[in-house]
Amino acid sequence: MGIPVPQEVSLDTLLNITEGWYSANAHEETCTNGDVADRVGISDRYVSRQNDFFVRLGILSNEGRGKMLTDAGRKYAEALRYGRDDARQYLIPL
DSSP: OOOOOOTTOOHHHHHHHHHHHHHTTTTTSOBOHHHHHHHHTSOHHHHHHHHHHHHHHTSEEEETTEEEEOHHHHHHHHHHHTTOTTGGGGTTTO
């Protein structure tokens, strides 16, 4: 059984949120939904609604009241941010 994709959210939005976690520095420190929302330009509640998906996928980890990118999540978000064609390879192990 796979991980259900969030309803009523586009792939582009999911990718932007993933990049937003990277831009918020979640690969180095715990960040909040508000940190990501400020960078992506959407509400923190909207970011929050996608978190369970990202945690289940292995891109984010829960860290107290915030989140951090996992190692695979960091590699994936970094590849997305810099437009590398190999981004998908980081999701394969997940």
